[in-house]
Amino acid sequence: MTTEHTESVPRVDPSTTSGEREALEQWLDFHRATLAMKCEGLDDAQLRTPSAPPSDLNLLGLVRHMAEVERGWFRRVLAGEETQWIYSTEEDRDRDIHVTDEDTYKEAYATWQAEIAHARTLAAGRDLDDLGVGKHRTGRTFNLRWIYLHMIEEYARHNGHADLIRERIDGATGD
Template identity: 70%
Template structure:
């Protein structure tokens, strides 16, 4: 796994730069929380009864990136990657058969697709989220993604500390 440097968002910038910078900061934070761990550690559940793991969070965020940027904003027919109507938590629940390299590569591909979907669009451009039956502008999508990553990075902090005592980043 290539560990990205975590970009520091500028303290003074235009709205779009600020939103994109904070989203990239949080994406990199999740990658840093996973850095240096082996497959078993990345698969390790946080604490009973939760089955949440770092690998599960990465898989979940791949599906979230896809949902908001590709399905909603770009209006692509891109189905879920890991979960289904029959198994809605499958993205978060990993098994021995699930691998880190695939999860990480899929997540990075969805981030690249998200950037492409947003490229050249106005923050006022709207997409449609069928699962909520509403329109959302790109500004809202960026804000939601920042919130989603921030919340799950808090989970990642606790999971990582439980695995090897590492804190920070």
């Protein structure tokens, strides 16, 4: 049996007068909260609802995907941790998006929030110009500023997808 997710997600508008690092962190948190808001009030079946054929993109999959993205950029690239993917496999690199009836929002949300908390810990105490000690799959090195900007872009793009998926599910719209 699925249960409706009704947890209220606080979202704070970023300051219009903050410094660079504060602005980057606030905008990233804003977009993290936006994705959580798009999932509010839906049960697991609704969260698994695909956007529109032929795509199988869904809100639960987006949450799982962003857990993978947080892990990839902060753990692997910034900190150089050698971690396994959470959902993706060699057989199905998009397993984060390819959800089953057994996959739940409760698990995905907890995993995503744990990755966000770990990302914050890894970024704390580093300067924006500090280079990650791990390598991206392209072999390139990235500084923390670039990672923050990329994460904001990644969330913003997927929040646009989430807007359309949510509207398809129950007609809810908003920012």
